[in-house]
Amino acid sequence: MTAPPRATRQRAAVSAMLDRLDDFRSAQEIHERLRAAGQGIGLTTVYRTLQVLADAGEVDVLRTEGGEAVYRRCSDTHHHHLVCRSCGATVEVEGPAVEKWTRAVADEHGYSDVSHTLELFGTCPACG
Numbered sequence: 001m002t003a004p005p006r007a008t009r010q011r012a013a014v015s016a017m018l019d020r021l022d023d024f025r026s027a028q029e030i031h032e033r034l035r036a037a038g039q040g041i042g043l044t045t046v047y048r049t050l051q052v053l054a055d056a057g058e059v060d061v062l063r064t065e066g067g068e069a070v071y072r073r074c075s076d077t078h079h080h081h082l083v084c085r086s087c088g089a090t091v092e093v094e095g096p097a098v099e100k101w102t103r104a105v106a107d108e109h110g111y112s113d114v115s116h117t118l119e120l121f122g123t124c125p126a127c128g
Helices: 009-020 027-036 043-055 096-108
Strands: 060-063 069-072 080-084 090-093 119-122
Touching: 009 027, 009 043, 027 043, 027 069, 043 060, 043 069, 060 080
Parallel strands: 080 119
Antiparallel strands: 060 069, 080 090
């Protein structure tokens, strides 16, 4: 994790918007919501701010099945995501079996300081 991002009006606006969103959203969607709320912030600034927040570990980033980066404020503990393909509803899940398997594979091959990401995509009950 890097140092916290420098506070700016734009970062505060993006951060506040992320606090209000429950699901992963693209930079374009976040930008549209900010503009609708009267925030004069450019799309490039939103992208740059989201990257800074992600680098600082303040937001999670995942790639949708279509390859688009989406962002969400998440908990501080290690977790994975179960994401609805239709509506984007997201559930944070723990995966003890995944963690055990990851450690075993790393140990088997002599690797240390291993990290991983796991995203599960499906259809939520509301969309099902």
